[in-house]
Amino acid sequence: METLTVPGGSLTQEQREHYDSQGYLVLPNLVSLEELQPIKDSLSEKVESIAQELSERGLIQDLHEDAPFETRLGLLFSELTDREFNKYGRSWRERRPGFYDLMSNPRILDAVESLIGPEIFSNPVYNVRPKVPKVAVGAVPWHQDKSYWPDANSNPVITVWIPIVDADAENGCLQICPGTHRKRVLSYHAEQRTGTQYTEIDEELIEAAIAENGSVQVPVTAGSAILFNDRCLHMSTVNQSKERIRWSVDLRYQPTDQDPMRSHGAGFLARSHIYPERIATKEDWLAERPEHLG
Ligand SMILES: O=C(O)CCC(=O)C(=O)O
Secondary structure, eight states, X not given: OOOOOOOOSSOOHHHHHHHHHHSEEEETTOSOHHXXXXXXXXXXXXXXXXXXXXXXXXXXXXXXXXXXXXXXXXXXXXXXXXXXXXXXXXXXXXXXXHHHHHHTOHHHHHHHHHHHOSOEEEOSOOEEEEEXXXXXXXXXXXXXGGGXXXXXXXXXXXXXXXXXXXXXXXXXXXXXXXXXXXXXXXXXXXXXSSSOOOEEEOHHHHHHHHHHHOOEEEOBOTTOEEEEETTSEEEEOOOOSSSOOEEEEEEEEEETTSOOOGGGOOOEEEEOSSOGGGSOOHHHXXXXXXXXXX
């Protein structure tokens, strides 16, 4: 088996080898519930602002102010259409302080360092996903992340997928087709069934990949992480639970010598042993400064 030679970081040799051979790795309880609290607070503020806007537009009567974070957004959308969900609730990429706290979490960076070394750039493509129960556009079809940046050079971008609540088969945890990270970018098209326009691998190629490699559901508890390579096929289904929103974030990291993908926004230098003084502060990130100038 091919072994990685990058020293440092927090992963064991066995974990690195699993990532290298399967294209993904599960790290149970990587982030504590206390460390998730700042992002939950930011998201609760966001849900409140959506409730206010829906109410001002006359689309809802009940603000569900007493509902917990785990269910409130679903209750707000329960009488609305997929169109509204697509507009307000599908995925968010905003600059809120709690997001930066999580993206800079040392335990996440330690794990990533094991795979790409200590010069770590946080890619501008990150998403918060409230997968609300029973909403068709909450499903994500089989795809490779690299289909979103096919022209970037071939260094791998690592996704770190972290649920903010427990994610399981019922509420639409990730499903992965292991070992597919060694494939080239497979032919894909924009998803048309629900109108999300997500990239989706052509059907016959998905069938062939699953026939060859199988697929695994990857249930994980809140704060656990699934790291995966940007060529590894993955998807998630509609949330079939009664009222549990599947809240998750997908963060991305890459070596600093890779295309910073400016067309997707400003990423930031998250860790550097060579230029520690250039690591972006929260203020840099909130202001979308592409580089720390202080
Ligand atoms: O969160 C999901 O259900 C899908 C995530 C995903 O496709 C990604 O992180 O690339």
